[in-house]
Amino acid sequence: MPVVDIPGSKSLTARALFLAAAADGVTTLVRPLRSDDTEGFAEGLTRLGYRVGRAPGAWQVDGRPHGPAVAEADVYCRDGATTSRFLPALAAAGHGTYRFDASAQMRRRPLLPLTRALRDLGVRLRHEEREGHHPLTIEAAGVDGGEVTLDAGQSSQYLTALLLLGPLTRKGLRIRVTDLVSAPYVDITTAMMRAFGAEPDRQGDVFVVPPSGYRATTYAIEPDASTASYFFAAAALTGGEVSVPGLGEGALQGDLRFVDVLRRMGARVSCDASGTTVRGTGSLSGVTVNMRDISDTMPTLAALAPFATGPVRIEDVANTRVKECDRLEACAENLRRLGARVATGPDWIEIHPGTPLTGTGLRTHADHRIAMSFAVTGLRVPGISFDDPGCVRKTFPDFHEAFEALRGRLRSSR
Known part of the structure; x- marks a missing residue:
């Protein structure tokens, strides 16, 4: 049975870095x-003056x-949404002038609900070009x-940015969410x-x-559940079996619920304290599923959908329109x-099976999740290539090598 070592969670690592920076003392993050x-x-x-030691x-x-x-600091957030949204909240708790900018891709993504809330709390800030977008300066x-x-x-x-800020305020926060x-990502935040x-x-x-402030600690980062979805989907598609240790019962990440979707489609799933295993049965049923709470795995299901025996309809995913693409x-x-x-439609996609697929070049739109999801499709459709395969460096620089190794192991295990 192929056992896949999934890198640490991006969501947990970003939150842990904020918490460690805000805590009283020295924090050790294990397997970030x-x-x-x-x-x-x-x-x-x-850039903001924190000491971060990065050992293997x-x-x-x-x-x-x-x-x-x-x-004073000038911070470039690259393509990172967590960086672009969490660090301004962290800086607001300090004293100084801090400027944040990001890539062209991240500049397009919305920021206004957060900055409006920060303004309502008395934070002085300005959007330098387009209101509600980076670049942003906080006094x-x-x-x-x-x-x-x-x-x-x-x-x-x-x-999450406001919740993380809360213990650093002088009087605490009361956040009413409309x-x-x-x-599930908010549950991750509060647990951490x-x-x-x-x-x-x-x-x-x-x-x-x-x-209350924060106390330093030693914190272990669990494997990334969104990344694991591609490997679980590979097992379901090929009739093989994949096990991911360290991501099982008690996991913080809601995206592990993607395996419940695979179970509904016919895959066999086992989950215990040590990890999760998915085994394909040779057939995938069509399904209608609301993915509002696990929308990062929507592309994984979409890439898998053409191989189902019936239509796959994914609903309530309007927020996926304002991701990296x-x-x-x-x-x-x-x-x-x-x-x-x-x-x-505005918040849904429906994929119908039955049409033979032909391999061709696909557009990633510089989005790591598009490239990784359609690598799953490539297990059954030869000739698929990507215009920007390197975009996976955002969350899993070695993804293509790891996925190709899994392909070989799934073949040899049949």
Whole structure:
């Protein structure tokens, strides 16, 4: 049985870096993800004056509960949404002038719900070019706290940024949320905050965060569940078996629920404290599934869908249109290039089986999840290539090598 060593979670690594920087003392992060996104986050912390030691297998961060060590900084966030959204919130708790900019791709992605909430809390900031987008300058003088209303219907990262900020405010935060997408990522945030000594509380649509500060700790990063979805899908598609250790019962990441979708389609799934195993049965049924809470795995299912015995309809994924690219349309475009029948709406995509697929060049739109998802399709359709295969460096620089190795192991295990 192929056992796949999945790199650490991007979501957990980013949150852990924020928490470690804000904590009182030195934190050790075990098995953090090393990728363009997380290296960019660590570099951003360094620009803000935090010490980040990056040894193989573990990173150490010297925390500064009162904010950045420098009074001025210019931070380039690369393509990282977590970097672009979390670091401005961290800087707001300090004292100084901090400018944030990002790649052209990240400049297109929305920021306004977060910056509007920060303004409501008294933070002085300005969008230098387009309102609600990077580049952004913050004139920080600490944050008193209080009550704020937030629309997190485009991204749960807006809420996470405010939650992470809460213990650093002088009076704590009370956040009223009018809409929320990808709710399991917020559960990750609050669980990790507790591991660092904070006490967030949820009361329906209201999140209450006392001004407790954070304590340094040693924190182990679990494997990335979104990345694991490609390997689980490979097993379901080929009739093989894949096991991912360290990602099982008790895992923080909601994207592990993707295996429940595979189970509904006919794959056999076992999950215990040690990890998760998926075994394909040689057939995949059509399915209609709401993926609002696990939308990062929507492209994985879309890439798998043409091989089902019936239509696959994915619903409530409007937020995928404002990711690294419009993922819903990117999936539809590539599936049509391969010859599949596809229909889309504002927040849904439906893929119909039965049409033979032909390998061709696919467009990644510089989006790591598009490239990794359609690598799954390539297990059954020879001749697929990508215009930018290197975009996977964002979260898994060695993805193509690891996936090709899995392909060989699945063949030899038949």
